[in-house]
Amino acid sequence: MTTTMIADSPVDLDAEGFLTDHTEWNERIAEAIARENGIEHLTDRHWQVVRFMRERYLATGTAPSIRSLGKESGVPVKELYQLFPKGPAKLAAKIGGVPKPKGCI
Amino acid sequence: MATHLAERPQAAPANRETIEKVAIVISKGSLEGVYPGLIMANGARMEGIEAELFFTFFGLDAIRKDRYANIKVATVGNPGMHLPTWVGALPGFSALATRMMKRQMEKIDIPPIPEFIELVADSGAHLYACKATVDMFGLTMQDFVPQVDDIISVGEFYEKAAGGEIIFT
Numbered sequence: 001m002t003t004t005m006i007a008d009s010p011v012d013l014d015a016e017g018f019l020t021d022h023t024e025w026n027e028r029i030a031e032a033i034a035r036e037n038g039i040e041h042l043t044d045r046h047w048q049v050v051r052f053m054r055e056r057y058l059a060t061g062t063a064p065s066i067r068s069l070g071k072e073s074g075v076p077v078k079e080l081y082q083l084f085p086k087g088p089a090k091l092a093a094k095i096g097g098v099p100k101p102k103g104c105i
Numbered sequence: 106m107a108t109h110l111a112e113r114p115q116a117a118p119a120n121r122e123t124i125e126k127v128a129i130v131i132s133k134g135s136l137e138g139v140y141p142g143l144i145m146a147n148g149a150r151m152e153g154i155e156a157e158l159f160f161t162f163f164g165l166d167a168i169r170k171d172r173y174a175n176i177k178v179a180t181v182g183n184p185g186m187h188l189p190t191w192v193g194a195l196p197g198f199s200a201l202a203t204r205m206m207k208r209q210m211e212k213i214d215i216p217p218i219p220e221f222i223e224l225v226a227d228s229g230a231h232l233y234a235c236k237a238t239v240d241m242f243g244l245t246m247q248d249f250v251p252q253v254d255d256i257i258s259v260g261e262f263y264e265k266a267a268g269g270e271i272i273f274t
Contacts, residue, residue: 065214066151067224077227086153104148105214 007032018093018100022058025097034095038086042095046083049073053089054096063093063101126155126269128262133274134163134172135179136203136218140210142274143167143221150228155269158225159262161235165242167218168232168249174219178202219250226252231265233257 003012007028012020017033019025030050034042042050052073056064066089070077080088089101127149131142142158149156166172180186180193180202192198207217216224226232234249236258246256257265 066147066228067214067216067220070224070227077224081150081227081229087151089151090153103214104144105216 014099016094016100019097020099022054022097025054029097030095033097037091037094039084039091039095043083045075045079046095049075049080049083049088049092050096053092054098057093057096057098062103063089063098065089065101065103065105067105124149124154124270126157126266128157128159128266128269128271130159130161130262130271130273131164131167132161134166134176135183136176136206137178137183137185138274139164139167139176139218140215140221142272143218143225144215145272145274146225146230147221147228150225150230156225156228156230157262157265157269158230158232159235159257160233161238165234165238165244168222168234168253169244170248170250173222173250174217176203176218178206222250222252233262233265235259235262 003010005011007026009024009026009029011024011029014020017036019029031042034040034046039046049069053063053069056068064072066077066080069075069089069092070080073080075083084091093099093101127145129142129146131139133139142164146156146158160168166176177199180188180199181190183193186193186202211217215221222232232253234244234253234256236256239245239256246253
């Protein structure tokens with residue numbers, strides 16, 4: 001675990017760049033992590049997925065699967081992959097400041 | 106024994122090499138034959154890895170309109186069932202085992218096969234039917250679900266798999 005400055009805030013990251021403490025997160029951090037992962041600008045659709053991911057994690061303690069992301073976030077699977085080509089669940093969790101999803105689906 | 110364990114080589118130091126593409130062959134028509142390939146394809150896409158799926162022999166059942174909703178667990182000739190063969194052959198037993206397995210899968214959020222095929226296709230994986238098998242069974246594109254991209258030969262499969270890892274299931 002390392003402490004890094006992102007968008008002028010100190011955050012603790014794991015080896016893969018996920019926040020280890022979700023309370024350190026804010027929207028500017030989200031924008032910065034997105035840019036670092038090839039998403040120049042977070043649109044409303046990106047935010048819809050990121051917020052869903054974060055809220056679901058905070059409410060249940062687990063990140064949603066790609067299946068429930070596609071069914072319940074309001075953004076269908078095809079569009080999820082257009083928004084986050086390098087993996088929607090993983091990237092939305094990273095940008096949303098919650099741990100990497102652990103499930104296989 | 107302890108010395109043997111101690112002598113086991115340690116895991117290699119963090120290797121930054123990554124897999125960029127997988128080509129997965131699904132060759133079996135049972136539930137337990139189809140799921141691993143679909144799970145691996147979906148898992149690849151979730152990691153941003155390109156995925157090509159090639160369905161051959163009875164694996165074609167997973168993309169056949171008339172069969173893909175009705176794929177069953179093999180209860181005969183399957184030592185993993187830990188049951189005498191004659192029990193597995195009892196009428197209705199395969200349907201029962203299939204229902205039980207599907208219920209367990211739903212619990213851990215694994216979709217039924219038709220929904221799973223749609224999921225992997227929507228996630229950007231490509232689905233292909235094996236030409237040799239298609240010819241052998243006398244099938245056409247009309248027999249397959251709309252997510253199937255094409256019927257291709259094994260040579261074309263290798264072209265599409267070029268530069269990636271091939272996984273046979």
